Every structure is written in structure tokens, then in C-alpha cells.
Amino acid sequence: xxxxxxxxxxxxxxxxxxxxxxxxxxxxxxxxxxAARMMELAAEQPGFLxxxxxxxxxxxxxxxxxxxxxxSIRAWHDVxxxxxxxERGKQQWYPQWRVxxxxxxxxxxxxxxx
Amino acid sequence: xxxxxxxxxxxxxxxxxxxxxxxxxxxxxxxxxxAARMMELAAEQPGFLxxxxxxxxxxxxxxxxxxxxxxSIRAWHDVxxxxxxxERGKQQWYPQWRVxxxxxxxxxxxxxxx
Numbered sequence: 001x002x003x004x005x006x007x008x009x010x011x012x013x014x015x016x017x018x019x020x021x022x023x024x025x026x027x028x029x030x031x032x033x034x035a036a037r038m039m040e041l042a043a044e045q046p047g048f049l050x051x052x053x054x055x056x057x058x059x060x061x062x063x064x065x066x067x068x069x070x071x072s073i074r075a076w077h078d079v080x081x082x083x084x085x086x087e088r089g090k091q092q093w094y095p096q097w098r099v100x101x102x103x104x105x106x107x108x109x110x111x112x113x114x
Numbered sequence: 115x116x117x118x119x120x121x122x123x124x125x126x127x128x129x130x131x132x133x134x135x136x137x138x139x140x141x142x143x144x145x146x147x148x149a150a151r152m153m154e155l156a157a158e159q160p161g162f163l164x165x166x167x168x169x170x171x172x173x174x175x176x177x178x179x180x181x182x183x184x185x186s187i188r189a190w191h192d193v194x195x196x197x198x199x200x201e202r203g204k205q206q207w208y209p210q211w212r213v214x215x216x217x218x219x220x221x222x223x224x225x226x227x228x
Binding site: 005006007009012016018020021022052053054055056058060061062064070094095096097098099100101102103104105106107108109110113 | 119120121123126130132134135136166167168169170172174175176178184208209210211212213214215216217218219220221222223224227
């Protein structure tokens, strides 16, 4: 489910966390392992609904994770292993980044994958 | 301003439109021209705050545009040239896509570019 290009989400309302970043290019292999682990860990959290991610060749990336409510977002933020990853991200990988916490109000598009 | 990796947005609340898609790979040059034109046209619309975009090598892309309010999102949706681009996108370029309209409630990160 984590590897779907487009997350299968329930009817709104639910929450989205938009994480936009510019990557330093440093230790891309270590970064990829960390990112994969965080995807796996996020998917185990209560309230996790799905995730979508894309990164350009110039290092700019957008990851959108979807959550049942604000409480699950705050809980995920504080998971110890995720905290450590955030710290390493700030120090080593992301000279610029922004997190936006959003309430999804409506959506439309092609049918979801089964 | 349209080319900033991370959009310079005002204090919340404001709106985000998350457009996730899988690209067919068809006529990528025509697509790139259309996408650039839509970025330019969006930036001229009332209520436009900024845009961020990334696409993976496998064709999955995420574009997040930011808007002052729901009314500006609906107005942009209905701009004739944008309508035509949406139609062409559905027919030719996007076998899978989803639009999510979200209210940004809070945000944090590194300082914005000046």
C-alpha cells in the first residue's frame, strides 16, 4: 500500500502533511535507506492512511502523507526513531524544508487502484 | 517566484491543492510546454500564492499549488485555457490522477527565500 503511486484515501475530511524539501545530495545511499525505513515505520502508525512521494533530479522533493486526524500526525511526529531521522535530516540532508499540515476538504480523480 | 523550490506562503490559514498523477510518457515535450504555460497562467490568477512540483523518473508527479481561499481555486479551475489543458491531460497524459483540496492549518520549516 505504501508503494502505490496515488494513495487510496477515504472520503474527506482527513489530514495531509505536505513535506517539501531541497536535498543536499550528501550520502544519497544512506538517505534512501532512511527514507525507506521512515515510510515503513509511518505505515505502522495509528491513523496512517497513505503516502505519495516524488523527487526531482535537482534535489527538490515533495512527500505527502495522509492521516486520519491531527492527533495521529502529532503522535507520528514524536515517535523516537522518527525524531532521530528528523534531526539527521536537518543536519545532513535538508538545507531547506517546510512542513504544512492541512485538512483535506474535498477530492476527485480517477478511481483508486484496488 | 514560480520557480522557487519551496513556495513562500503567508501565515495560515490558506489553501493547498495537491495534484498527484501518473504520466503516460506520451509526447513529453508537448506536455512540458503545456505544464510550463499552466504554471505561468496560474501565477497570474487572483489568490495565487505559489506552487511546488516534482516528478519521478517512473512518471509519478506531485504538484502542490497554494491559494488564498476556496473561491480562487474554483475560479482557476474554470479558466478556459486551464479547462482545455485539463481535458488534454485526461485524454493524453494522465492514466491516473487525483486532486485534493486542503486547508493549510499550520506550517513550519527553514526560513523562506527572500
